[in-house]
Amino acid sequence: MKLTTRGRYAVTAMLDLAIHGEMQPVSLADISKRQEISLSYLEQLFAKLRREALVDSVRGPGGGYRLAHDSEAIFVAQIIDAVDESVDVTNCQGKGNCHHGEVCLTHHLWQDLSDRIHGFLSGISLADLVDNRGRVAARGSDTVQKLILQ
Amino acid sequence: MKLTTRGRYAVTAMLDLAIHGEMQPVSLADISKRQEISLSYLEQLFAKLRREALVDSVRGPGGGYRLAHDSEAIFVAQIIDAVDESVDVTNCQGKGNCHHGEVCLTHHLWQDLSDRIHGFLSGISLADLVDNRGRVAARGSDTVQKLILQ
DNA sequence: AAAAAACCAACTAAATTAGTAGGTTTTTAT
DNA sequence: ATAAAAACCTACTAATTTAGTTGGTTTTTT
Ligand code: FES
Ligand code: FES
Numbered sequence: 592m593k594l595t596t597r598g599r600y601a602v603t604a605m606l607d608l609a610i611h612g613e614m615q616p617v618s619l620a621d622i623s624k625r626q627e628i629s630l631s632y633l634e635q636l637f638a639k640l641r642r643e644a645l646v647d648s649v650r651g652p653g654g655g656y657r658l659a660h661d662s663e664a665i666f667v668a669q670i671i672d673a674v675d676e677s678v679d680v681t682n683c684q685g686k687g688n689c690h691h692g693e694v695c696l697t698h699h700l701w702q703d704l705s706d707r708i709h710g711f712l713s714g715i716s717l718a719d720l721v722d723n724r725g726r727v728a729a730r731g732s733d734t735v736q737k738l739i740l741q
Numbered sequence: 742m743k744l745t746t747r748g749r750y751a752v753t754a755m756l757d758l759a760i761h762g763e764m765q766p767v768s769l770a771d772i773s774k775r776q777e778i779s780l781s782y783l784e785q786l787f788a789k790l791r792r793e794a795l796v797d798s799v800r801g802p803g804g805g806y807r808l809a810h811d812s813e814a815i816f817v818a819q820i821i822d823a824v825d826e827s828v829d830v831t832n833c834q835g836k837g838n839c840h841h842g843e844v845c846l847t848h849h850l851w852q853d854l855s856d857r858i859h860g861f862l863s864g865i866s867l868a869d870l871v872d873n874r875g876r877v878a879a880r881g882s883d884t885v886q887k888l889i890l891q
Numbered sequence: 892a893a894a895a896a897a898c899c900a901a902c903t904a905a906a907t908t909a910g911t912a913g914g915t916t917t918t919t920a921t
Numbered sequence: 922a923t924a925a926a927a928a929c930c931t932a933c934t935a936a937t938t939t940a941g942t943t944g945g946t947t948t949t950t951t
Contacts, residue, residue, distance in 0.1 A: 597909080603845065607846070619928080620926085629911080631910070637928090650929080652925065654927050680744050695776075745940090779940075788898075799896085801897080801950050802950045894949100897949100898947070912931100915929075915931105918925100
């Protein structure tokens with residue numbers, strides 16, 4: 592499993608986009624300042640997010656990035672997948688072959704955990720995070736007032 | 742989050758102990774052969790498992806390791822914790838201070854995920870894994886025949 | 892006395908991550 | 922036209938971590 596700064600940065604940056612990008616595109620320079628993430632590193636992450644069609648870019652002055660879909664339709668799992676972090680915790684990438692080509696003793700445990708993590712992150716949209724300022728334990732229909740963030 | 746080969750090795754080795762250690766202690770040389778884990782690496786892992794009182798050791802020929810408790814009372818989360826892998830996926834180790842000493846935008850998301858992962862692994866004992874050969878998705882009361890493993 | 896095992900400390904190679912450097916291209920505003 | 926703002930692109934680098942190795946010692950049994 593890889594779930595490190597890279598994935599956290601990507602989700603944070605996308606959330607920043609969801610919050611500040613309603614009217615006009617948001618430049619990476621802005622995100623870099625607000626979230627304290629290296630601009631160049633952000634560029635690398637957004638190259639991947641764009642390849643996976645999670646964001647659209649606008650070049651030139653006044654340009655930046657926009658969410659490619661409604662924030663209700665972008666899920667945390669997609670963002671993490673896009674930047675090459677994997678929530679898969681098996682040794683065999685799900686192939687079930689890490690002990691002489693056979694399933695090892697603990698494969699099902701890791702597979703099951705992986706599925707649960709992915710399921711959890713697949714159920715949380717950027718809109719959920721905006722609504723709840725990241726507090727998702729009691730997520731779903733419980734409507735929390737939109738907070739002006741940052 | 743660190744959940745890599747080290748944690749998987751530790752759980753696999755403990756499961757091997759649970760399976761083969763009913764009568765006499767199991768040597769690391771045996772586990773090394775059966776599970777194909779470097780003996781020296783196993784020694785390092787078992788030093789930690791012993792420090793956390795999850796196993797007892799018996800020195801000298803015929804010696805080896807034994808579970809320090811019933812397999813019903815040893816949980817996967819404890820094993821992972823013992824070998825210094827952490828299932829914590831926050832950037833702040835739960836302190837909530839990674840953005841100018843304040844909670845960052847995504848803290849609650851990661852905290853919540855961490856709690857769920859830990860909760861999941863805290864609910865699975867070695868006995869569960871022995872019973873189900875690692876298949877824990879429908880765990881709990883569903884009794885599956887004990888399989889002779891390996 | 893020999894062998895089997897735990898126990899211990901230090902080192903190493905490989906991989907990965909986060910970040911840097913140094914550009915180019917596109918587009919807008921003056 | 923020019924300058925500036927931004928995306929876009931490639932390659933490098935320092936630090937960290939991991940998995941594994943080496944070379945022992947101590948304890949206990951046969
Ligand atoms: S983790 Fe999948 S077979 Fe071992
Ligand atoms: S992850 Fe905890 S404050 Fe940012």
